[in-house]
Amino acid sequence: MNYELDKVSFAYDADVPALDAISFAAAPGERIAILGANGSGKSTLMRLLDALSFPTAGTMTAGGLPVTEQAFAEDAVNHAFRKRVGFVFQNPDIQLFSATVLDELAFGPLQLGWDRALILESVEKTLSLFGIENLRGRSPHRLSGGEKKRIALAATLITEPEVLLLDEPTNALDPESRTTFVNLLCSPRTDDKTIFIATHDLDIAEAVTSRTIILDRGRIAADGPTRVLLRDIELLRRTHLLRSHWHIGPDGRPVAHAHPHGHPD
Numbered sequence: 089m090n091y092e093l094d095k096v097s098f099a100y101d102a103d104v105p106a107l108d109a110i111s112f113a114a115a116p117g118e119r120i121a122i123l124g125a126n127g128s129g130k131s132t133l134m135r136l137l138d139a140l141s142f143p144t145a146g147t148m149t150a151g152g153l154p155v156t157e158q159a160f161a162e163d164a165v166n167h168a169f170r171k172r173v174g175f176v177f178q179n180p181d182i183q184l185f186s187a188t189v190l191d192e193l194a195f196g197p198l199q200l201g202w203d204r205a206l207i208l209e210s211v212e213k214t215l216s217l218f219g220i221e222n223l224r225g226r227s228p229h230r231l232s233g234g235e236k237k238r239i240a241l242a243a244t245l246i247t248e249p250e251v252l253l254l255d256e257p258t259n260a261l262d263p264e265s266r267t268t269f270v271n272l273l274c275s276p277r278t279d280d281k282t283i284f285i286a287t288h289d290l291d292i293a294e295a296v297t298s299r300t301i302i303l304d305r306g307r308i309a310a311d312g313p314t315r316v317l318l319r320d321i322e323l324l325r326r327t328h329l330l331r332s333h334w335h336i337g338p339d340g341r342p343v344a345h346a347h348p349h350g351h352p353d
């Protein structure tokens with residue numbers, strides 16, 4: 089699905105805009121990382137891309153359709169859009185509501201009217217794909233943060249939406265689940281999906297996306313090829329994305345040490 093944003097702003101309160109005159113176009117099948125420090129507007133942008141919030145200024149279309157409150161007040165429009173777009177929230181507690189993991193996974197397919205045999209088959213496949221067979225009878229609300237995140241990802245991916253909006257998808261995942269997830273996003277089954285990933289996990293941005301948009305206090309600080317932007321140390325420093333690690337200094341205390349991202353070419 090293509091998106092077009094023209095000087096889109098969004099303000100929760102009248103005074104400070106969370107997004108300030110954002111313009112970009114995304115083509116179907118593009119994979120875009122939305123990077124930015126805490127509070128830079130990533131989640132707000134993702135909510136707009138999912139038509140959960142609407143621009144307070146500027147214009148925006150998704151799949152050629154105007155993203156406005158009026159347009160989405162039509163049930164048919166809203167329903168057709170939801171079928172095509174899957175959103176994984178930053179906070180899985182907002183997303184999960186079923187009594188068991190099985191019900192959670194079956195919910196989307198049921199909504200879409202899939203037949204019973206297909207639902208059962210897809211649920212089993214998804215449980216195994218995400219390595220969560222052992223959680224099938226558990227209540228999603230009583231799982232760990234990382235487990236919840238995996239269930240939310242699985243419940244979104246099961247219906248194979250054409251657009252994936254992933255808000256900090258690897259947050260709270262253990263290293264192995266993170267690898268499984270990246271492999272999944274890079275597997276042939278997701279080849280033609282349009283993907284937006286809001287994150288400050290630069291490794292994920294590099295592995296999964298070819299384009300990166302960096303937000304800084306609600307504005308676009310950069311928009312370009314991921315591999316170019318992630319090597320721009322000054323840009324990363326300016327936008328608070330430069331990663332540090334620590335060495336133990338001669339006095340036994342850690343000394344922070346910043347690196348450009350990634351492996352040398």
Ligand SMILES: Nc1ncnc2c1ncn2[C@@H]1O[C@H](COP(=O)(O)OP(=O)(O)O)[C@@H](O)[C@H]1O
Binds near residue numbers: 125129130133
């Ligand atoms: N529900 C809300 N009400 C008021 N302000 C909000 C709300 N959610 C986010 N904000 C503000 O909007 C700005 C952008 O937030 P957000 O989009 O969540 O950033 P990010 O996801 O990059 O951390 C921040 O200044 C934040 O405080």
Ligand SMILES: [Mg+2]
Binds near residue numbers: 130131255
């Ligand atoms: Mg956020």
